[in-house]
Amino acid sequence: MSTGQRADARRNYAHILSIAEHEVAARGAGASLEQIARTAGVGSATVRRHFPTRRALLEAVSRKRIDALCVRAEELTGRGDSRDALLEWLNGVVAYCVSARWLAVALAYDSTGSDSVHENTCATSLEDAGQPLLRAAVADGAVAAGIGVGDFITLAVGIVLATEHHPAPDAEASRLFQLAVVGLSPPR
Known part of the structure; x- marks a missing residue:
């Protein structure tokens, strides 16, 4: 507006x-x-x-949540263990998506339509906010190189949508995200 x-x-x-x-x-x-x-x-x-478009509506409705996640990423950048900071932020992304299922839809990538990832302001905002956290974690060797923030967002969205009808979607989404994190982490 x-x-x-x-x-x-x-x-x-x-x-x-x-x-x-x-x-x-x-x-x-x-x-x-x-x-x-x-x-x-x-x-x-x-x-x-x-x-x-429906995406424009969902992005407008999601804006406050996205802005809060961006602020949180900024707060966590440079604090303590870089991997823990990144994972705390990503857990927040998953939790927000679980609490507001439509947020996951607003973050979903659709490369086939006119609302491509490049036009998805929610996802772009989160990717930009998460970059410093990811860069620090990669530099510290705490996260494997070659993984992007968009990969984490796609993973989070997929997990949230996959657990939508689970009896305890928040616990199941968190469990699956933690399981995925283990697979994305370099051997220690």
Whole structure:
């Protein structure tokens, strides 16, 4: 949302986003854009003008969580054991995705459509935030070279989506992520 927009357009955007946050929280990534429009008291064309794709809507709804993860990465960079710092941050990514299933969908890569990884601002923000943590861990020999932050995000998203219907999705996602970490780590 541009700061150069009219005040009523900014208010309209904020109102639609607020409704969208509630709908997505209640119904997940498949929340109806038409229902969001009805609840917001606007036409579906207005919702689509602000959020031209479902991914755009999910990214807007996810922005606060993504920003919090980026801040956390910055806080952890340069503190203590580099591997522990990276894993603490990545565990936070997994936990956020588990608590908000739609966040995993917003982070999912779709290289076949117009919303490619290069246009996925959520994933790009997380990759940029995690780079210093990963660089430090690789430099310390705590993480194997050749692994990218995008690899970890893809892994986290896959685990979260795979455990979605598990009786204890948070515990199972955490367990599987820890199992994967062992496989991604160089021998000690």
